[in-house]
Amino acid sequence: MNIFKFELSRKKASVLIWSVGIIILIFISIAPYSSFAADVEALEEIFRSYPPELLSAFGMNDIDLSSIVGYLALMYPFIQFFLAVQAANYGFALLSIEEREKVADFLLVKPVSRTKILVSKIFAGLLALTASILIISCAQYVILLLLNGDEPLDSEVLLKLSVGYWLFSLTFYFLSIAISVLIKKIKSVLPFSMGLVTITYFIGVLADITNSNIYNYLTPFKCFSPTTIIENRGFLLENILISAVLILGSIVLAVIVYNKKDIQGV
Amino acid sequence: MNQIWMEIKLLRKSLLFWTIGIGLVMLIAFSEFSVYQNNPSNAEIIELLPKSMIKMFKINEYDMTTFSGFLGMLSTNIILFLTIHATMIGSGVIAKEGFNKTAEFTYSLPVKRETVITKKVLVALFNCLVLLLVVVSIIVYESIVYQVNSSFYKPLFLLTISIFCIQTLCVTTGVLVATALKRHKFSNILALIITISLYFLTIISSATVIFSFFSKISPYGYFDIPKIINNSEISYFYVIISLLLSVLMYIVACRIYKKRDISI
Numbered sequence: 001m002n003i004f005k006f007e008l009s010r011k012k013a014s015v016l017i018w019s020v021g022i023i024i025l026i027f028i029s030i031a032p033y034s035s036f037a038a039d040v041e042a043l044e045e046i047f048r049s050y051p052p053e054l055l056s057a058f059g060m061n062d063i064d065l066s067s068i069v070g071y072l073a074l075m076y077p078f079i080q081f082f083l084a085v086q087a088a089n090y091g092f093a094l095l096s097i098e099e100r101e102k103v104a105d106f107l108l109v110k111p112v113s114r115t116k117i118l119v120s121k122i123f124a125g126l127l128a129l130t131a132s133i134l135i136i137s138c139a140q141y142v143i144l145l146l147l148n149g150d151e152p153l154d155s156e157v158l159l160k161l162s163v164g165y166w167l168f169s170l171t172f173y174f175l176s177i178a179i180s181v182l183i184k185k186i187k188s189v190l191p192f193s194m195g196l197v198t199i200t201y202f203i204g205v206l207a208d209i210t211n212s213n214i215y216n217y218l219t220p221f222k223c224f225s226p227t228t229i230i231e232n233r234g235f236l237l238e239n240i241l242i243s244a245v246l247i248l249g250s251i252v253l254a255v256i257v258y259n260k261k262d263i264q265g266v
Numbered sequence: 267m268n269q270i271w272m273e274i275k276l277l278r279k280s281l282l283f284w285t286i287g288i289g290l291v292m293l294i295a296f297s298e299f300s301v302y303q304n305n306p307s308n309a310e311i312i313e314l315l316p317k318s319m320i321k322m323f324k325i326n327e328y329d330m331t332t333f334s335g336f337l338g339m340l341s342t343n344i345i346l347f348l349t350i351h352a353t354m355i356g357s358g359v360i361a362k363e364g365f366n367k368t369a370e371f372t373y374s375l376p377v378k379r380e381t382v383i384t385k386k387v388l389v390a391l392f393n394c395l396v397l398l399l400v401v402v403s404i405i406v407y408e409s410i411v412y413q414v415n416s417s418f419y420k421p422l423f424l425l426t427i428s429i430f431c432i433q434t435l436c437v438t439t440g441v442l443v444a445t446a447l448k449r450h451k452f453s454n455i456l457a458l459i460i461t462i463s464l465y466f467l468t469i470i471s472s473a474t475v476i477f478s479f480f481s482k483i484s485p486y487g488y489f490d491i492p493k494i495i496n497n498s499e500i501s502y503f504y505v506i507i508s509l510l511l512s513v514l515m516y517i518v519a520c521r522i523y524k525k526r527d528i529s530i
Contacts, residue, residue, distance in 0.1 A: 025463065029470050078466050089455075100365075188358070188365065190454045191280060194350055195287065202291045205343050210298040 003107075003117055007124030011090070015128050018086045019135040025082060026140050029075040030147055033068055068148045069157055072140075073226030076161070080168060080221060081201060086132065087169040088193035090125045091176030095258060096186040105265040114259045122177065122251070129169055137162035160229050167235075168224040171243045172197070175220075178250035181257040185264065217242060269382065273359065273389040281393055284351050285400050292344070292401065296408040299336050303412070333414045334421060337405060338495035342469075344401060345429060345486070349461050352394045352433040356440025357457040359386045360523075364450030369528045380520045387441055387516060394433040402426050421498040428489035428500060431508040435485045436461050438515040445523040485511075 095118070098104040107117065140162070144153060176196060180186060204221035216222040223239040360383070363369040372382060402422070409418055443457040444450065468486040480487075488504040 021459070025466070028467060032470070075470070078470070081462075081466075188362075188454065190458065191354060191358075194354065194458070195283070198347055198350055199287055199291070202295075202343065202347070206291070206295055206298065209295070209339070210301060 001120070003112070004120040004124050007094075007121050008127060011124065011128040014090075015132045015135075018082075019132050019139075022079065022082050022086075022136050023139040023143075026075075026079060026136070027143050029078060030068070030072060030143055033071050033147055067151070067154065068144055069154050069161070070230070072144065072158075072161065073230055076226040077201075077204065077221060080165070080224070081197065083133075083136075083165055083169050084172045084197045084200070084220070085193060087129060087172035088176040088196050089189055090129060091173045092180045092186060092189045092192045094121050094125050094177055094180070095254070096180050096183075096189070099185060099263055100187065102266050104263045108263060115255055118255060118258050122254075125173065126170070129173055130166065133162070133166045133169060137165065157230055157233060160234055161226060164224040164226070164229050164235070167240070167243060168220050171220045171223070171246055174247040174250035174254075178253045181254050181261060269377075269385050270389055273386060274392065276362075277355070277359075277389065277393055280355075281396060284397055288344075288347055288397065288401060289404060291347075292340075292404050293408075295340055296336075296404075296411075299333065299408075299412065302331050302336060303333075333409060333412050334418055334495050337422075337425075338491055341425060341429075341491055341495075345432060346462075346465055348394070348397060348401070348429060348433055349436050349465060350458065351397060352390075352436035353440045353457050353461045354454065355390045355393050356387075356437035357444040357453050358440070359390045360441055360444035361450040361453045364529070373528055379524055383441070383445070383520055383523055387437065390437045390441070391434065394437060395430070398426065398430055398433065421495050424494045424498055424500040425491070427505065428491075428494060431505055432485055432489070434512045435508050435515075438512040438519070442515045442519045442522075445519040445526065448529070 098107050108114070110117075141155075141158060144158065176193060179192070179196065183192070186192060200219040200221055203215050203219040204225075207215035207219065207222045216225075217238075220243065223242055224235075228236055228239065363372050373379060375382075405422060406419075409422075439461060440453075440457040443460065444453040447453040447456060464484045465486055467480060468484045485508060488508055489500065493499050
């Protein structure tokens with residue numbers, strides 16, 4: 001419990017800064033909605049005259065741009081990018097920070113098994129991440145409510161989009177924990193987290209410009225893409241399964257490797 | 267000269283990883299171009315999309331069925347990738363003395379601090395240039411594979427220049443943040459947040475009326491990529507501005523670092 005509390009208190013400031021930063025980003029990206037909405041009617045008119053197969057090639061047929069939630073979906077990948085950086089940062093720092101700050105021997109000589117250390121650390125990071133997403137989602141709801149004006153807000157889809165944020169962040173978090181235990185020594189967290197996020201982001205871009213389906217399964221950016229969430233009013237089972245397998249696999253891998261890992265003391 | 271070799275040696279591993287990463291992504295992306303080639307139906311739809319959306323993603327200005335149009339669409343993403351690299355190298359090259367606890371050694375050498383920083387900036391720029399050259403050579407290779415005619419090389423050259431200007435700006439931003447910030451742990455992430463949010467904000471703001479002035483201030487708005495690709499025009503005014511801006515940031519960084527307490 002002590003480890004859990006300590007880890008949590010270490011993350012307080014970081015959670016606050018990230019949440020505020022991402023909320024500002026959300027506000028700036030949603031604020032221009034009103035100038036955008038004027039164009040939408042013309043667009044809808046055009047889209048109605050086109051065959052759906054052609055539109056689906058662009059991922060356009062699924063998003064209703066005339067509502068603010070549809071507009072949020074357009075900005076969703078940008079927000080996801082920053083969330084992914086946060087989650088990956090937490091994940092990579094979680095188990096490597098002791099070694100980097102040369103306090104690993106202090107932690108590891110305590111009469112606690114490594115598995116217990118790992119579990120308490122993972123839960124602390126998980127709680128910090130969840131709190132951050134919760135703050136962001138509430139703020140996002142308020143921002144949308146303020147900017148939407150009189151029209152009704154589709155709360156159900158909005159809630160699912162927020163759950164999408166959470167699952168998306170978790171996938172990155174656990175994935176980076178698994179990668180971090182496999183690397184001998186992480187001197188600096190950021191190159192690793194940015195590397196992971198940019199590569200997966202690019203696979204998402206590839207999925208956008210091609211018609212082949214493989215890329216959709218290779219990156220969390222597409223597993224939790226706003227188009228699928230809005231289109232199905234929820235998540236696809238296959239995407240949930242992929243991320244569940246990734247998360248569980250990462251946990252198992254982390255436990256096995258971290259228990260045997262040769263961790264450098266001072 | 268010793269220091270330059272040392273820094274290059276320290277960065278070669280990360281450079282290798284970045285090269286492999288961006289090389290792979292680009293090769294895969296270009297292999298998908300064959301889907302678009304000689305397939306006019308896609309271009310028609312893009313023309314019908316609303317103005318604000320097109321501006322936001324800068325799609326319509328490109329004809330995706332041609333090689334240069336495809337490159338233009340891809341280039342916004344390539345710039346993001348290179349930006350992240352340049353910023354991290356720029357701030358990392360200064361801040362790493364802090365977290366590797368080698369500042370004591372480096373700054374007690376009989377060399378002025380400005381000289382140390384200048385060499386570090388040069389090494390960072392060299393790294394950016396190598397990565398950029400890798401990107402450009404992949405593009406040239408793919409253009410030979412897809413048998414693009416030679417008029418394509420002028421816009422490619424201008425694109426290279428403008429990307430290098432953006433990289434220079436990012437490197438100096440990183441250096442400035444790393445020298446100005448006392449806590450070297452945060453300098454990396456702060457510099458990155460500055461450049462990446464500038465990038466995204468430029469994309470978002472170019473679509474709207476309210477923030478449209480923003481895309482004129484931000485470095486990513488300096489270079490009109492569609493114009494470069496389609497008309498092979500570049501405004502040399504902005505090239506000079508961005509170089510001046512980087513020199514200015516470099517001088518400020520030197521000034522700050524000269525007086526700074528270096529904690530070990």
